[in-house]
Amino acid sequence: MVASADSAGSSFDSISFIRRFANRRHALDSVNRRLDEPTILELVGPVQGRRVLDVGRGLGNLAARIAELGAEDVWGIDSSYGMIEKARSNFSHPQLSFSSTTIDGLAGENLFDTIISSMVMHFIPELPSFLKTVVRLLKPGGSLVFSQRHPIRTSNPNCRPAPSDPNWVVTKYFDEGPRDYTWLGQPFRLYHRALSTILQALAKEGLLVDAVVEPAPCLADVESSAIMVEARAIPMILACKAIKP
Numbered sequence: 001m002v003a004s005a006d007s008a009g010s011s012f013d014s015i016s017f018i019r020r021f022a023n024r025r026h027a028l029d030s031v032n033r034r035l036d037e038p039t040i041l042e043l044v045g046p047v048q049g050r051r052v053l054d055v056g057r058g059l060g061n062l063a064a065r066i067a068e069l070g071a072e073d074v075w076g077i078d079s080s081y082g083m084i085e086k087a088r089s090n091f092s093h094p095q096l097s098f099s100s101t102t103i104d105g106l107a108g109e110n111l112f113d114t115i116i117s118s119m120v121m122h123f124i125p126e127l128p129s130f131l132k133t134v135v136r137l138l139k140p141g142g143s144l145v146f147s148q149r150h151p152i153r154t155s156n157p158n159c160r161p162a163p164s165d166p167n168w169v170v171t172k173y174f175d176e177g178p179r180d181y182t183w184l185g186q187p188f189r190l191y192h193r194a195l196s197t198i199l200q201a202l203a204k205e206g207l208l209v210d211a212v213v214e215p216a217p218c219l220a221d222v223e224s225s226a227i228m229v230e231a232r233a234i235p236m237i238l239a240c241k242a243i244k245p
């Protein structure tokens, strides 16, 4: 298996952004900790003896957890060199490695039992080509488990809602394509796709959809966190498991 040389920098490479992202992500009530990671781990299921690729690994948390749970090996990749440097300094485990590359830089086929990608898909400009590579790299019977920002939010990413804000709107839902927005003080471009487009793209590459989840905070979480109040009012995450037959 060959990875390309470390990729050029990305919007995620700004040191000050990575610091802000780490603060937000590591907060006790972050969407990642409360909603995303538990959903991904449940969809992935037992990992003992599995070869796992984690695409868009960010700071390394989930990959490290999966290594601790007994995977045969876990490879976290990310287009941001800065994120990968942080992941390497945050986590060390004999079964865990990190590289700065995108998935298109990976050669070979039928290599992984599981490919994970959490909160990344909305940053991928060409979904069909991403999924073709996933299918090539997965072993038969292997699964893709991904999450992304929910399509009702990617439609209008500049909306910063409070749950009761009457100005929060889902708009231009069927006008798919790039959206420029500001996140944690940094400009980003994401790619909005309707839910049906995402599911049809999986089917078109021959992947069998096994589960679709919109994680909702439990009522106890809602009592203790304004972010969870918001996530209970307007879904934040779409997660999915799809299997290569």
Ligand SMILES: C[S@@+](CC[C@H](N)C(=O)[O-])C[C@H]1O[C@@H](n2cnc3c(N)ncnc32)[C@H](O)[C@@H]1O
Residues within 6 Å of the ligand: 010, 012, 025, 032, 055, 056, 057, 058, 059, 077, 078, 079, 080, 083, 101, 102, 103, 117, 118, 119, 120, 123, 124
């Ligand atoms: C919102 S962060 C999520 C990070 C991590 N998966 C998590 O859940 O904390 C998105 C990550 O995807 C990475 N990314 C964006 N586009 C990518 C691509 N085409 N290939 C690999 N990584 C990518 C970014 O550098 C960033 O680290």
